[in-house]
Amino acid sequence: MEDCLLLDAGSGGRASQRLISQCFFRHFANPLLERMDDAALLTDIHGPLAMSTDSYTVTPLIFPGGSIGSLAVHGTVNDVAMLGARPRYLSCAFILEEGLSLETLERITADMAAAAREAGVHIVTGDTKVVPRGACDKIFINTTGIGEVFANPVPSGHSARPGDAVLVSGAMGDHGLTVMGSREGLSFLTDVASDSAPLNHMIEDILQSAEEVHVLRDPTRGGLATTLNEIAEQSQVGILLEETAIPVHEAVRNGCSFLGLDPLYLANEGKCICIVPEDKAEAALEAMRRSPYGKEATRVGTVTEGKAQVSLQTRIGGRRLLGMLEGAQLPRIC
Amino acid sequence: MEDCLLLDAGSGGRASQRLISQCFFRHFANPLLERMDDAALLTDIHGPLAMSTDSYTVTPLIFPGGSIGSLAVHGTVNDVAMLGARPRYLSCAFILEEGLSLETLERITADMAAAAREAGVHIVTGDTKVVPRGACDKIFINTTGIGEVFANPVPSGHSARPGDAVLVSGAMGDHGLTVMGSREGLSFLTDVASDSAPLNHMIEDILQSAEEVHVLRDPTRGGLATTLNEIAEQSQVGILLEETAIPVHEAVRNGCSFLGLDPLYLANEGKCICIVPEDKAEAALEAMRRSPYGKEATRVGTVTEGKAQVSLQTRIGGRRLLGMLEGAQLPRIC
CATH class of the missing domain: 3.30.1330.10 (PurM-like, N-terminal domain)
Incomplete structure (x- = not known):
């Protein structure tokens, strides 16, 4: 050649x-x-x-x-x-x-x-x-x-119900920050790597273990905040997140705070959002944690009645709306 | 917007x-x-x-x-x-x-x-x-x-048999020459237009009418000559074409001769090659001609025993090998 x-x-x-x-x-x-x-x-x-x-x-x-x-x-x-x-x-x-x-x-x-x-x-x-x-x-x-x-019912962004638990399979923002750092040659971002991974085997285990899964989505472009806003709109429900519960790696948190970025809007390529009835949350989390790609799986919030919007219970006890990404944080991320 | x-x-x-x-x-x-x-x-x-x-x-x-x-x-x-x-x-x-x-x-x-x-x-x-x-x-x-x-057997480039008839659904080279002319602003190419068309309804009629269809291929990049060479190799057969039988629109023939191009190597986007047993050729041609996209359908050659190559019986009675396209006649044709 x-x-x-x-x-x-x-x-x-x-x-x-x-x-x-x-x-x-x-x-x-x-x-x-x-x-x-x-x-x-x-x-x-x-x-x-x-x-x-x-x-x-x-x-x-x-x-x-x-x-x-x-x-x-x-x-x-x-x-x-x-x-x-x-x-x-x-x-x-x-x-x-x-x-x-x-x-x-x-x-x-x-x-x-x-x-x-x-x-x-x-x-x-x-x-x-x-x-x-x-x-x-x-x-x-x-x-x-x-x-x-093979899932029945088929998970969909339209199927979140008030009272459901909102789970994520791991930490947010690794892919987005890695690509940005790598593109711009930001030498202080040495401890970050993309989370890009195939989730199909883990998803199969979640569906078998939790039996009833309402929503499965991967928070790629626009990150967790944007994807949850889409789900809130599709299902016409509110979503309340606990800021302290959302996993973000230390290096990503530091990099974001230095660059003025919000990890909740950064793309992920090896994570899923899983919304299940309250009584299925433990089974779903255990299935995620059995996968090499779900070790840091955790519950981050709850689906609520009311307006189709995403709110964040902040670290200091207040509440703020988490809107949808408007324009581009970063083009060509995927 | x-x-x-x-x-x-x-x-x-x-x-x-x-x-x-x-x-x-x-x-x-x-x-x-x-x-x-x-x-x-x-x-x-x-x-x-x-x-x-x-x-x-x-x-x-x-x-x-x-x-x-x-x-x-x-x-x-x-x-x-x-x-x-x-x-x-x-x-x-x-x-x-x-x-x-x-x-x-x-x-x-x-x-x-x-x-x-x-x-x-x-x-x-x-x-x-x-x-x-x-x-x-x-x-x-x-x-x-x-x-x-729905076809059974499924048509494939591997299924041409000696004695089969080689049919085309219409004239060759219109798409390739049109795109080139349009790109280069060749004002003398006024009478050519792309043949781009959906062939699925015609194909369905061919398969129902001819019952047994060995090969269906569309001669896009590399044109009729290259696609037939691929079929000859896949099926390990010879293919003999009659130059005078191959339909080429007058404007395409003139444009090609002016530009030094061979219409048999130009891309088509609304034509098919159909290889059928001799006794199914008439039924296949009739099906093609019933379609608005197959009015000029005709037989152009025969599958033969022997070396996997494509030969052309020329206008003046000689025979020449029609090789596969080597490099690019024209990039970004489709």
Whole structure:
């Protein structure tokens, strides 16, 4: 292989075939993908299905705790899982900039393959476009996932009920702060790493253990505060959070306070919000804590009657409204 | 709405919600999409499934006969259909450049919605990223489609057999030449327009009428010659084409001869290659001709024993090998 990607690799001809077989097939190896028909044939998947898509444009491409490759698998696997589904298959579409280092592409492809293996999903169909220098920033990846829904009822942002317990699977803000620190070269942020992780196995355990789960959502762009606001609106309920109960890692708290950021609005890529009836809260928390990705799971609040808004019981005993993120704290976080 | 897209619209907060509801929901309107959970819940789809993905980066965004919006629906719908499947659902992920004209985005979204309606598919889940100026070229769209496979056996590039008839549903090269002409402002190319079209209804008719269809492929990037080479390799057969039988519109032939291009290597976005047993050829051609997109359907060659290669019986009686496209004739054609 050449050192840098040439425009020809997106032509659909021999040069495309070489890139596909030498890089993508080698890492993603599976017989469904290798058929090379216009679409993948999936004979062993049964509805109801969950389907979700995300394009990943994160910069830098590689950051502490992950890369655009692992993120592109985790993000979509998690979105599918949040519907109470077992993620099964992913599509993967690359938009690559002419001149991209093939070593970087190889590293990112290997990260995707490793993440897919851990999550137990197969990448079965793909697409590669190469655009001229300056037409995109190095590499964008789209993944679309489908999975088999097994939860009944299906968790939804519309299903929170007054009295429900609001749980999170761990600390908030690690991914957002890591990407920002890594992009800006903030050397004082040495103790932070992205939480990017596949949550599907943990989700399956939560659903089996707690039996009745009203809401599952992952607080990505906009963070915990924005996602809870969406749920409050969808379900037409209030949500009351205990500030002291929300887990935030020391390094993230310090970094945020230095930079004037609020960790409750920072993106997470390996956390879930889980809203369950009060009497299922303990079972759900225990299931989370059994997972390597839920060790710091905890209860952070309660669903209440009344106006669709999120309130925070503060450290010093007051109450303040936690609005939805208005604009961008930081673009290209995922 | 403002006139130009702001970075905030990709934040995941209120500004994102406004773009989604004012533009995407308005055009794509359907209850599955509007649930706004992390994934779409699809309760009425049954396997076996076909799944296909494509990212669209075509420039210019709007060209005679279509736009990146209609193309993004047709391309993926056709790929799913080529597996002998009924396309049902699409995901849609936008990567948008800060500063993009909202009027352009609206026009493209409307084109997607119209194309989806004609094809009978629903856009059920989506994603919107906004990247800073210069990080992408205006707008890239990924669509991923799933459909229900009804053909039995399932058509595949691996299934061509010696003696089969090779059919095409119409003239070659219109899309590729149109995009090139439109990009370069070639004023003498006035009589060409993209053939971009949804082929799923025609495909369904072909499969029902011809009963046994060995191969269905759409000759997009790399054109007829490259796609037939892929089939020859996959099936380990020869393919012999009659040059005089291959339909090429007069304006495309003239444009290609002026520009030194070969229409057999130019992309098509509304055509299919159909390989069937000799005794099914008439039924398949009749089905194609019943469709508004197959009026010029015709037989162009025969599958032969022997080496996996494509040969052309030329106008003057000789034979020449038609190789696979090596590099790029033209980047960003789709």
